[in-house]
Amino acid sequence: MKKKGVEDVKKSKYFTLWDIIPYFCVLAVAVTLLLVFLLPEKDDISGFYVEYGDKSVLTYDFAEDKFDIEESFFENVDLEAENGGYTVTIITSDGKNVFFVDKEKRTVKMVDADCSFSKDCTYMPAIGESGDSIICVPHKLKIIAKGDGVSSPVTG
Amino acid sequence: MAKRIFKVAALITLSLIFVVGLCACRITVDGMDVTDYTGVQYTTYDYFNTYCSLSCYLPGERSEELKTLWNGEIRSVLEKVNGLLSVDGENSDIRAFNEADAGAVLTIDEVTFDALSLAKQAYEDTEGAFNPALALSVDLWGFSPRFNEQGYAPEKPYDREDYKNSLPEQKYIDAFLSLSDFSETEVYEENGVYCIKKSASFAEVDGTVYTQQLDLSGIGKGYCADMIAEILKDHGFYFGYVNIGGSSISLLKNARKDVGAELGEWAVTVLSPEGNGEYYFEAYLKDVSLATSGSYQQYYEKDGIRYSHILDPYTGAPYQSDVLTASVYGENAALCDAYTTAMCVLGSEKALAMAAKLEGYTYTLAVGTTENYKVITNVDGKEIR
Numbered sequence: 001m002k003k004k005g006v007e008d009v010k011k012s013k014y015f016t017l018w019d020i021i022p023y024f025c026v027l028a029v030a031v032t033l034l035l036v037f038l039l040p041e042k043d044d045i046s047g048f049y050v051e052y053g054d055k056s057v058l059t060y061d062f063a064e065d066k067f068d069i070e071e072s073f074f075e076n077v078d079l080e081a082e083n084g085g086y087t088v089t090i091i092t093s094d095g096k097n098v099f100f101v102d103k104e105k106r107t108v109k110m111v112d113a114d115c116s117f118s119k120d121c122t123y124m125p126a127i128g129e130s131g132d133s134i135i136c137v138p139h140k141l142k143i144i145a146k147g148d149g150v151s152s153p154v155t156g
Numbered sequence: 157m158a159k160r161i162f163k164v165a166a167l168i169t170l171s172l173i174f175v176v177g178l179c180a181c182r183i184t185v186d187g188m189d190v191t192d193y194t195g196v197q198y199t200t201y202d203y204f205n206t207y208c209s210l211s212c213y214l215p216g217e218r219s220e221e222l223k224t225l226w227n228g229e230i231r232s233v234l235e236k237v238n239g240l241l242s243v244d245g246e247n248s249d250i251r252a253f254n255e256a257d258a259g260a261v262l263t264i265d266e267v268t269f270d271a272l273s274l275a276k277q278a279y280e281d282t283e284g285a286f287n288p289a290l291a292l293s294v295d296l297w298g299f300s301p302r303f304n305e306q307g308y309a310p311e312k313p314y315d316r317e318d319y320k321n322s323l324p325e326q327k328y329i330d331a332f333l334s335l336s337d338f339s340e341t342e343v344y345e346e347n348g349v350y351c352i353k354k355s356a357s358f359a360e361v362d363g364t365v366y367t368q369q370l371d372l373s374g375i376g377k378g379y380c381a382d383m384i385a386e387i388l389k390d391h392g393f394y395f396g397y398v399n400i401g402g403s404s405i406s407l408l409k410n411a412r413k414d415v416g417a418e419l420g421e422w423a424v425t426v427l428s429p430e431g432n433g434e435y436y437f438e439a440y441l442k443d444v445s446l447a448t449s450g451s452y453q454q455y456y457e458k459d460g461i462r463y464s465h466i467l468d469p470y471t472g473a474p475y476q477s478d479v480l481t482a483s484v485y486g487e488n489a490a491l492c493d494a495y496t497t498a499m500c501v502l503g504s505e506k507a508l509a510m511a512a513k514l515e516g517y518t519y520t521l522a523v524g525t526t527e528n529y530k531v532i533t534n535v536d537g538k539e540i541r
Contacts, residue, residue: 019163026170109433115304120453124402125433131198135207138304142200142207150196150211152414154435155448155483156402156427 044106045130045145052092053140062106087111095139102126108143110134125154183411185395185420190411193395195219199226203238204377205301206401210384213395213411225391230384237383240268241376243291243369244301249352254291254369259356269350271372271379271490272343278375278494279338282510285498287469289341289355291369292332296324297474299454299465300371313364320456323463331359333472335368374497377404378447378489385445397422404489406445416440416538427452428541429480429522429529437483437520439537445489449496450481452526468501477503478523485535486517495519504532 047061058069058077067086069077078089086101098112109126113119115138124134130147145151183191195216200209210230214222239245243254249268256262264272278286294300295312298319302308310317314328340355355368377400384398385406395411407422414423417440424446428436431452439446451464451474461476468475482499484492495517499507504523511519511534520533531539 023166023170030170123431123433123453125427125435130196131209131211133198133200133207133209135200135202137202137206140202144198144200148196149412150198150213150396150410152410152423152425153211153397153399153405153407154402154425154427155399155405155446156450156453156481 045128045132045147048101048108048127048143048145050090051142051144052090052094057090057141058088060101062103065103090141092139092141094141095136097121097136097139097141099134099143108134108145110136110143113139115139127151183419185409185411188394188409190395192216193411197222197226201231201234203234204242204373204380204400205304206377206403208234208380208398208400210388210398211396212388212393212408214393218393221391222393225387225393229387233383233387234380237267237271237376237380240265241271241372241379242301243371243373250370250372253352253354256354256367258358258367259354261351261353264350264352266350267379268352269343269345271375272352274379274488274490275338275372275375275494276343278491278498281491281514282495282498282502284338284469285501285506285510286494287336287338287467288370288372288375289336289338289368290332290467290469290472291371292335292366293329293467293472294371294465295369296328296332297463297465297467298456299467313362321458323458327361329472331361331366334359335366336469336472337368341368341370374403374447374449374493375490377401378445378491378493380404381406381489382445402427403449404445404447404493406489407441407443409442414440424537425540426481426483426520430526434541436522436539436541437531437533437537438540439483439485439520439533439535441485441535444485445487445492446483446485447489447492447496448481448483449493449500450522451475451500452481466497466500470501475501477501479504479507480522480524480526480529482507482522483520484511484517485519486514492517508532 049059050057056070057073058067060067076091080087085103089098096114099110101108107126107128110121113121113136121134121136127145129151130145130149132145132151134143192215193213195214198211200207239247240249242248243250249264275288296314316322335357342353344351358365358367381398381400381404395409398406409420410422413419417423421440421442424439424441425435426437428434429450429452455462455464463474466475479500482496484495486492518535522529524530
């Protein structure tokens with residue numbers, strides 16, 4: 001067996017490439033785990049549902065791009081595909097609401113209501129996180145986003 | 157030899173990092189392991205002429221338990237508190253008070269007593285800037301619940317056909333203001349019975365006699381939000397929040413990490429006073445209540461002046477100050493709500509002086525005009541406009 005000379009030993013590195021690769025892999029896995037569990041997450045919605053009083057009106061799923069309208073509300077719901085989404089009009093005996101479903105942003109925004117007073121729901125921000133809701137109190141209409149998380153509270 | 161030791165040391169160090177990484181897979185918030193809090197539940201109810209939403213993180217196997225709680229005890233609390241404190245409820249203590257003669261003594265429920273006691277405290281803390289005895293003025297200016305209903309029609313002597321485009325007559329403003337001294341109404345307990353003695357003051361306008369009327373809608377929402385949060389905690393649900401109308405919120409802890417916030421905190425966004433649905437501030441909070449009031453919702457404009465639903469107890473008219481919106485954070489949502497109203501009414505200078513005396517309460521104010529305002533705050537958070 002050939003012995004290394006003193007100079008050879010001095011020149012040799014502490015780590016060879018094959019030493020570093022396993023260390024790097026271990027480090028990468030640890031960092032990934034930390035990132036996955038500790039970094040903030042945004043809970044995009046998978047869809048939303050609409051209720052009138054305690055009755056279900058419709059549900060929508062972004063992945064399937066499909067509306068399921070309850071039979072008893074067929075006459076009350078009007079859908080129009082436009083601007084990368086849908087404008088949905090719901091007319092009940094309590095009044096009319098119009099909201100826009102943005103397919104790309106996965107959000108829903110109330111754009112009009114014919115209630116007599118302040119139209120609060122039209123000033124509410126677009127909902128885009130699970131658990132978000134837009135509620136038109138005078139018309140008893142609720143739009144509630146579905147997903148895997150709880151949206152941060154909004155006050156105002 | 158040294159090289160070998162170095163290699164071993166490096167491997168041990170990296171292994172430790174790996175182990176720490178694995179430990180991070182267990183997430184704890186204030187000593188509670190929330191790793192298995194994969195369940196999410198939210199629901200909404202219609203009460204207080206607005207919405208009430210509940211959102212919770214929980215272990216998946218407790219979903220049915222929470223549903224039962226929501227549809228049972230929590231719904232009962234909402235119905236009871238709303239029923240007792242609304243101005244128009246069939247069995248409302250407040251409605252009975254409002255319809256009673258001057259000087260009348262009425263028995264009230266413990267819930268009403270508690271809410272009125274908080275209202276009394278807020279009235280004193282704010283030196284009258286928060287005043288629940290302005291219900292007649294609120295109605296006069298067109299902001300009581302009946303104006304939110306479809307098909308509004310004038311029915312009272314002071315009603316206007318087009319109430320958003322005509323202002324009330326001064327004689328009514330003055331008369332109703334003269335009935336708004338809340339200190340004249342007494343709230344007390346006698347032999348286990350809760351009572352309220354109505355102010356003996358009355359005012360007559362065009363042959364109609366008016367007496368003091370109360371509106372506890374703001375206090376009521378906060379009071380109820382806190383009650384529900386307590387129920388959730390009593391049943392071991394510590395992660396989520398109760399939101400009534402966006403204006404009164406009771407926060408529990410957050411089981412996830414919100415951007416900008418510490419683990420366990422919520423990044424609470426505050427709506428911009430511009431009224432455009434955007435946000436202007438983000439506060440990082442947990443296990444605390446909060447409330448927001450402002451002039452950017454429920455208002456009408458005439459001749460360039462905005463008339464909002466918050467009444468100034470010193471003028472009997474909608475407030476006109478430099479505070480566009482105020483949020484207050486503290487242990488009691490009902491008091492938070494009262495303090496936000498007072499801060500709007502008082503204007504920034506007096507509001508800050510008042511806030512300095514409120515121990516345990518922090519605030520965020522948007523001060524100026526809708527087009528140009530500054531943010532004054534002492535809470536952990538940041539501007540996001």
